[in-house]
Amino acid sequence: MASLTVRQLDEGLKKALRLRAARSGRSVEDEVRTILRAAVADGLGAASPTAAARVTVPVPTSRPDRVLLVIGGGIAAYKSLDLIRRLKERGLAVRCILTRAATHFVTPLSAGALVGERVFTDLFDPEHEFDVGHIRLARETDLVVVAPATADLLAKLAGGHADDLATAVLLATDAKILLAPAMNPRMWTHKATQRNLAQLLADGAALVGPNEGEMAETGERGVGRMAEPLEIADAVMRLLAERVAPVLANRRVLVTSGPTHEPIDPVRYIANRSSGKQGHAIAQAAARAGADVILVSGPVNLPDPPGVRTVHVETAQEMLRAVERALPVDVAIFAAAVADWRVENAGRQKMKKVPGLEAPTLALKENPDILATVARRTAQRPRLVIGFAAETENITANARAKLAQKGCDWIVANDVSPQTGVMGGDRNTISLVTADGVEAWPSQSKEEVAAKLIARIADSLATAA
Numbered sequence: 001m002a003s004l005t006v007r008q009l010d011e012g013l014k015k016a017l018r019l020r021a022a023r024s025g026r027s028v029e030d031e032v033r034t035i036l037r038a039a040v041a042d043g044l045g046a047a048s049p050t051a052a053a054r055v056t057v058p059v060p061t062s063r064p065d066r067v068l069l070v071i072g073g074g075i076a077a078y079k080s081l082d083l084i085r086r087l088k089e090r091g092l093a094v095r096c097i098l099t100r101a102a103t104h105f106v107t108p109l110s111a112g113a114l115v116g117e118r119v120f121t122d123l124f125d126p127e128h129e130f131d132v133g134h135i136r137l138a139r140e141t142d143l144v145v146v147a148p149a150t151a152d153l154l155a156k157l158a159g160g161h162a163d164d165l166a167t168a169v170l171l172a173t174d175a176k177i178l179l180a181p182a183m184n185p186r187m188w189t190h191k192a193t194q195r196n197l198a199q200l201l202a203d204g205a206a207l208v209g210p211n212e213g214e215m216a217e218t219g220e221r222g223v224g225r226m227a228e229p230l231e232i233a234d235a236v237m238r239l240l241a242e243r244v245a246p247v248l249a250n251r252r253v254l255v256t257s258g259p260t261h262e263p264i265d266p267v268r269y270i271a272n273r274s275s276g277k278q279g280h281a282i283a284q285a286a287a288r289a290g291a292d293v294i295l296v297s298g299p300v301n302l303p304d305p306p307g308v309r310t311v312h313v314e315t316a317q318e319m320l321r322a323v324e325r326a327l328p329v330d331v332a333i334f335a336a337a338v339a340d341w342r343v344e345n346a347g348r349q350k351m352k353k354v355p356g357l358e359a360p361t362l363a364l365k366e367n368p369d370i371l372a373t374v375a376r377r378t379a380q381r382p383r384l385v386i387g388f389a390a391e392t393e394n395i396t397a398n399a400r401a402k403l404a405q406k407g408c409d410w411i412v413a414n415d416v417s418p419q420t421g422v423m424g425g426d427r428n429t430i431s432l433v434t435a436d437g438v439e440a441w442p443s444q445s446k447e448e449v450a451a452k453l454i455a456r457i458a459d460s461l462a463t464a465a
């Protein structure tokens, strides 16, 4: 183990003393007196090896989950002191940053006493920054909670500012951020605040509250009260439980999703019933597992998944171009329902219904086969190429045939007969077809299918490595 500098030893001892004092409710000086009295009684003053051997050091079993609480400058900051207590009751290791404005509402001393160690307030703190402490604060946490998240903090965070300790840490962290906004109802409904919030949610932040009720200002009510500490603590526990191991860290994953639209003329098109829910869920699950994800999406009514680069396309030909631009990737998952044909004689102008004339005949031309094109590449072929087979009959037989015919590694076969409700629905029943055989999975939500598929992909990459 590296030896400690005098300064680090000094800091460590001070920290341990403050922790003991906070736990016992006595002053640091009283704690020092107690320790000295015990040492004299024990004979440790003579530094006897037998006495030293009697001092037992608890060995930590598993590391508690770590939460970094950022307290912003709002009236609700007083509730965050109770939140510290609630988080600690749940066995979490809590660290705390107070913004400069927050120190007008609660003191670093009271927050520090509850946390059990010093709280952090200053980006340019020479004692803490000698080893770039703000980056450590950002990294050494499993979740960041901003409570109260003031209108100002939301704006700074949405804009990527980093001009104080709280915002620098929020920008430098990879951990999930939970926002507990608190502000006057008019500040909350202001378009700027809602715009900032939408941006932060799209960037992957989670939200708890705000609730409706009385404001601190007399006679004001509305939406803007910070969620209660117990609600925030519940949201914290939920988010910590949802964390996924970064099994796809440093992997690039390409996912296609949704239908394609093949124009008949500028206003009409051929489409299919794919909603994109399964493909988007896979992209989201891959991003949660730490992958760098590119989603090539046909026209869908779904928001872009947070933390995923989404490229929007309309036709099969556009989808193929976007897929080829995304290469090289480690894994390519083709969940989009690409139209097999496009209209060769699509009108440049809207086709007119002319009385007495026959209805036009659409000439169909085969679209490029995106899955086979990528699976059969000799250069830049992804290590794992996975296709989807949407079938209405002979599901596994057709999927096996597709596996061989397209040259891909796995096929996810699903029964999309109308009675299954798979197309557009929230559940999916799939069979995973690989060179080793067919695995029938039970009916699950599309998110569960996505999570399970990502776990299988991670296993396969790890085994092949």
Ligand SMILES: Cc1cc2nc3c(=O)[nH]c(=O)nc-3n(C[C@H](O)[C@H](O)[C@H](O)COP(=O)(O)O)c2cc1C
Binding pocket: 071, 072, 073, 074, 075, 076, 099, 100, 101, 102, 148, 149, 150, 151, 152, 153, 182, 183, 184, 187
């Ligand atoms: C008495 C008082 C109460 C305030 N309460 C809030 C509040 O609840 N929410 C909010 O967004 N801003 C509130 N503000 C304004 C913020 O303190 C101000 O925008 C500050 O710059 C926010 O700093 P921060 O980014 O460190 O949170 C309040 C200001 C005062 C003087």
